[in-house]
Every structure is written in C-alpha cells, then in structure tokens.
Amino acid sequence: MKNSEWTDLQRLWKSSPPYPAPVAEELERLARRRKWQAIELAAGSVVGLAGLAVGITLILRGDAFSIFAGTAACVFVAVITALSSWAWLAPQPRADEAVSRALAEARRNARAGVRHAASMIWATVAGMLFTAAMALARGFLTIEANLGGFVVIGAVQLMLAAWLALAFRYYQTRSAALARLDAIAGALEE
Amino acid sequence: MSASFERVVGEHGPLIRRIARSYEMNSALVDEIVQDIYLALWQALPAFRGDSELKTFVVKVAHNRAITHVARESRRPRAAELDEGIPDPATPPDEAAEQDESRGRLERAVAKLPLGQRLVVTLALEGFSPAEIATVLGIGVSAASVRLHRAKAALQLSLEEVGA
Numbered sequence: 001m002k003n004s005e006w007t008d009l010q011r012l013w014k015s016s017p018p019y020p021a022p023v024a025e026e027l028e029r030l031a032r033r034r035k036w037q038a039i040e041l042a043a044g045s046v047v048g049l050a051g052l053a054v055g056i057t058l059i060l061r062g063d064a065f066s067i068f069a070g071t072a073a074c075v076f077v078a079v080i081t082a083l084s085s086w087a088w089l090a091p092q093p094r095a096d097e098a099v100s101r102a103l104a105e106a107r108r109n110a111r112a113g114v115r116h117a118a119s120m121i122w123a124t125v126a127g128m129l130f131t132a133a134m135a136l137a138r139g140f141l142t143i144e145a146n147l148g149g150f151v152v153i154g155a156v157q158l159m160l161a162a163w164l165a166l167a168f169r170y171y172q173t174r175s176a177a178l179a180r181l182d183a184i185a186g187a188l189e190e
Numbered sequence: 191m192s193a194s195f196e197r198v199v200g201e202h203g204p205l206i207r208r209i210a211r212s213y214e215m216n217s218a219l220v221d222e223i224v225q226d227i228y229l230a231l232w233q234a235l236p237a238f239r240g241d242s243e244l245k246t247f248v249v250k251v252a253h254n255r256a257i258t259h260v261a262r263e264s265r266r267p268r269a270a271e272l273d274e275g276i277p278d279p280a281t282p283p284d285e286a287a288e289q290d291e292s293r294g295r296l297e298r299a300v301a302k303l304p305l306g307q308r309l310v311v312t313l314a315l316e317g318f319s320p321a322e323i324a325t326v327l328g329i330g331v332s333a334a335s336v337r338l339h340r341a342k343a344a345l346q347l348s349l350e351e352v353g354a
Contacts, residue, residue, distance in 0.1 A: 001342050006342070010314075010316075010317060012289070013208065014204070015293055016207065016208055095231075095250075095254060096238070096254075098250065099253050099257065099309070100328035102250075102254040180261040187304050
C-alpha cells in the first residue's frame with residue numbers, strides 16, 4: 001500500500017460525523033448502578049451473617065446435635081465467605097493498562113472466578129450431604145418428633161439451594177467470559 | 191463533570207466512537223460500549239498524571255473497555271458476523287453521501303479483520319506510530335512494526351473483498 005493511499009484511508013477513517021457527547025447525568029446514573037452492584041455484593045455478606053447467626057443459635061441450644069450442627073454451619077459460612085473474599089479482592093487491572101497486560105489480568109481474574117464458583121458448588125454439595133446426614137441421624141437416633149428441628153433443616157436446605165443456584169450461575173458466566181478472553185488473547189497474539 | 195473529562199469528550203469523542211465501532215457493528219451495542227468507555231474515563235481521569243499523552247491514555251482505556259465488553263457479550267453476535275451493513279446513527283447529509291459510503295466500506299473492511307489485526311489497523315488509521323502502538327498494546331516496537339505491516343496487507347485484501 002502506497003503512503004498516499006494510506007494517508008487517504010486515514011483521512012477517510014477520521015471523517016466520521018460528530019456524535020452527541022454523553023450527558024453528565026447519564027454517567028452519574030451509570031456510576032450509581034455500579035454502586036448498586038457493590039450493594040448486591042454486600043447483600044451476599046448479609047446472607048452469610050444470617051447463616052452465622054443460625055449456627056450460633058444452634059450452638060446455644062446446648063444439646064450435642066445442635067452444637068455439632070451449629071459448628072458445621074459456622075464453618076460452612078466461614079469457608080464460603082473466605083472463598084468469596086478471595087475472589088472479589090483480586091486486583092483489578094488499571095483502566096489505562098496496556099492492552100496485553102489488562103487482558104492477562106482479566107484472564108487471571110476470570111480463572112480465579114471459575115475456581116471460586118467451582119469451590120462454592122462443591123462446598124454447597126458438602127453442606128447438603130452434611131445436612132442430610134444430620135437429618136437421618138436425628139431421625140434414626142431420637143424417638144420424639146421435633147418441629148424445631150424440621151424447621152432448621154428446611155431453612156438450611158433453602159439456603160444451600162440458593163447458594164447452589166447462585167454459584168452455578170456464576171460458574172456459567174465466568175466460564176463463558178474466560179473462554180471469550182482466551183479467544184481474544186489468541187487473536188491478539190496472531 | 192471535571193474540565194479534563196470535557197476536554198476528552200471534545201477532543202477524543204469521535205476517536206472513542208470509532209474504536210467502539212471497530213469492535214461492534216450493532217449500533218445499540220456501540221452506544222453501550224461508548225458509554226462504558228466514557229464511564230471508565232470519567233472514573234480514571236483523576237488518576238491521570240500526564241505520564242503519557244492524553245490520546246494514548248484514552249485509547250488504552252477505550253480498548254480495554256471494548257475488550258471487556260466483547261468478553262462479556264459472548265452470547266451476542268460478534269462484529270465479524272455482522273458485516274452485511276453498518277447502521278449509522280446519524281443521518282448522512284446528501285452532499286457527503288459518497289464519502290459516507292466509502293467510509294462504510296472501510297469500516298466493513300476493518301471489521302472483517304481478525305481482532306489482533308483490527309486493533310493494530312485502527313490505531314494506525316488514527317495516526318499512531320509503531321512505537322505508540324507498542325505502548326498501547328504492551329509489546330515491543332519491532333513486534334508492533336511487524337504486526338502493522340501484516341495488518342496493512344490484510345486490510346488491503348479486505349478492502350478488495352468489500353469492493354472499496
């Protein structure tokens with residue numbers, strides 16, 4: 001391609017018509033939406049605290065089953081919270097980072113997200129197995145029916161089901177993003 | 191809104207839109223990318239200390255946001271799959287129709303390139319030197335020169351394909 005042809009192409013490329021500038025209010029609305037996303041994350045922490053409260057309440061009931069189940073609930077919440085913190089506290093690339101470095105950072109974060117989601121899924125499966133084992137043991141080892149026990153088992157199952165659904169959705173999202181980022185990285189290296 | 195942001199919008203608004211269009215042909219999604227880039231710039235500008243040219247800073251932010259968009263929109267159609275036409279959000283004036291048509295062909299030719307070459311070509315069309323392209327991409331200058339040479343050749347072929 002001759003220099004003059006290239007210069008013509010550059011001129012043509014830059015001849016795009018003017019577009020309306022973004023409105024400050026719109027940008028502020030987007031910034032607020034980002035804040036709401038942070039609030040949604042905080043809501044996850046509140047759910048975790050609720051799980052912790054259930055665990056402590058069980059421990060305070062004093063009988064052996066409750067202490068065991070309460071301790072397990074606290075451990076479960078601690079593991080999930082630690083996994084979430086590890087994923088969310090991953091360093092984000094600077095907005096003006098060089099493209100290759102920003103992409104490498106984004107891929108690292110996406111991989112961490114996939115591992116985090118997988119860990120959450122397995123932790124939830126472990127939690128469900130534990131709850132089932134506790135329910136079966138209580139059913140076989142005690143004679144009288146305990147309404148409170150059924151309520152606790154139901155509440156724990158609901159919480160675990162919600163965790164599993166969220167973790168699965170998160171796994172799908174991050175896996176898709178990782179695949180796409182890998183494809184982009186491959187294309188940039190061509 | 192800070193004065194710096196207004197300067198960015200004034201000086202580099204069209205550049206930002208062109209970068210967004212090189213990643214996405216769907217005009218609604220282009221608007222989404224542009225808005226995302228503006229938001230990233232709005233948030234990042236206070237940290238800009240003038241270590242590089244403002245234009246280089248803007249281009250890095252724009253490409254990084256556009257790549258994030260492409261990664262996030264994995265289930266939507268990609269730019270390369272939508273090369274049958276570029277909807278223009280602004281109605282072109284009659285006297286500039288021919289130029290608009292030529293520009294549309296150039297944009298289609300650029301959009302047909304693989305992402306790596308597209309990125310290099312758009313930077314070169316914006317007037318970036320191989321050294322500046324290397325800074326934006328985070329690669330060596332010689333590697334940038336080689337990629338630029340290949341990308342220009344690919345663009346020429348692509349232009350012939352779209353009939354420019």
